[in-house]
Amino acid sequence: MRRFWLLAIVALVVFGCKDASETNTNTDTTISDDVNNNVEQYRSRFHFTPEANWMNDPNGLVYFDDTYHLFYQYYPHGTVWGPMHWGHAVSKDLLNWEHKPIALYPDKHGYIFSGSAVIDKQNTAGFGENAMVAVYTYHNANLEKENSILYQTQGIAYSTDKGETWTKYKNNPVLDNPGIKDFRDPKVFWNVDKLKWQMLLAAKDHIQIYESNNLKNWAKISEFRLNDNPPLGVWECPDLFKLTVEGSTEEKWVLIISHGGESSPNGGSGTxxxxxDYDGITFTTNQKVNKWIDYGTDNYAGVTYNNTPNNKRIFIGWMSNWNYATVTPTETWRSAMTLPRELKLIKMITVIL
Incomplete structure (x- = not known):
């Protein structure tokens, strides 16, 4: 008898929203019953899109004070990829979004690549009780041009006004590069069992796990590797969280990894x-077969929200693919996010005769 755990994906568009009929004048994703209204060509009414210019990975998904925050990779000076910033939008219902000013700009340490955000309820970092703390990758383009492999490090920034304004930590970076070319995309969460912050980092072809008391000083505690044959593309945008199996009290941990290249079942990038199981140090699995969050080509770099009510795992991905992301036929903006989806675990039992 063999047990199978499957990740059930439930779209939140209908029943996950407060009131999908509420009027929203601050966003370009407002739903209207008038099919003939003046909507820009290719602009989705359901999926989040930037007001203008380039967008890719969702970043810093965090819920705080009855508000969902969506940060994202953003280039404000064109419709193709450029030096990365963090764009910012907020929502009460995950459907109607209000655009906010750019949250994080590049600085002397580099571009602002992907990362996560947490609410520091215990003020462990000393930035203030309930400070919103962003943990992100610095990408130093100058070091990259010099053929150094040390061009990606990790930095933090904080907000004490619910994400309206941000201050970068004066002693950035908080984690130097250990000698790995691709060292990025920190996903941070509070481990309630260990009472410590823990962080996953994509490190070329594996995941590294770190631990901290204060979000500033990090120590590596383990790695997760696989012998993929054939190897998939570079590992990116990891996430790790615990779910209760539907209809039971059994708990399992879920690790999410995105891959570039031609890794997904239908070609291009995928997740x-x-x-x-996760014992607070090491993630282990006996899974032998690849399982994909989405079998379509338009789902990449997705991660889940931190700090949600009842610890729901709400997933948002980038609704594009590196095979064609820069050539989609929109004029003043480019890219969209997937619909928010709640992730659940279900168990299927198959008798092997």
């Missing part, structure tokens, strides 16, 4: 997941 797979693993169901296993």
């Amino acid at each position: 797979r997941y693993f169901v296993g």
Whole structure:
């Protein structure tokens, strides 16, 4: 008898929203019953899109004070990829979004690549009780041009006004590069069992896990590796969280990893997941077969929200693919996010005769 755990994906568009009929004058994703209204060509009414210019990975997904925050990779000076910033939008219902000013700009340490955000309820970092703290990758383009492999490090910034304004930590970076070319996309969460912050980092072809008491000083505690054959593209945008199996009290951990290149079942970039166990140090799984969050080509770099009510795992991905992201036929803006989806675990039992 073999057990299978499957990740059930439930769209939140209908029943996950407060009131999808509420009027919203601050966003370009407002739903209207008038099919003939003046909507820009290709502009989705359901999926989040930037007001203008380039967008890719969702970043810093965090819920605080009855508000969902969506940060994202953003280039404000064109419709193709450029020096990365963090764009920012907020929503009460995950459907109607209000655009906010750019949250994070590049600085002397580099561009602002992907990362996560947490609410520091215990003021462990000393930035203030309930400070919103962003943990992100610095990408130093000058070091990259010099053929150094040390061009990606990790930095933090904080907000004490619910994400309206941001201050970068004066002693950035908080984690130097250990000698790995691709060292990025920190996903940070509070481990309630260990009472410590923990962070996953994509490190070329594996995941590294770090631990901290204060979000400033990090120590590596483990790695997760696979012998993929054939190897998939570079590992990116990891996420790790615990779910209760539907209809039971059993708990399992889920690890999400995105891959570039031609990794997904239908070509291009994609996101797979693993169901296993995590003891606060090491993630283990006996899963032998790749499982994919989405079998379409338009789902990449997705991660889940931190700090949600009842610890729901709400997932948003970038609704594009690196094979064609820069050539989609929109004029003043480019890219969209997937619909928010709640992730759940279900168990299927198959008798092997």
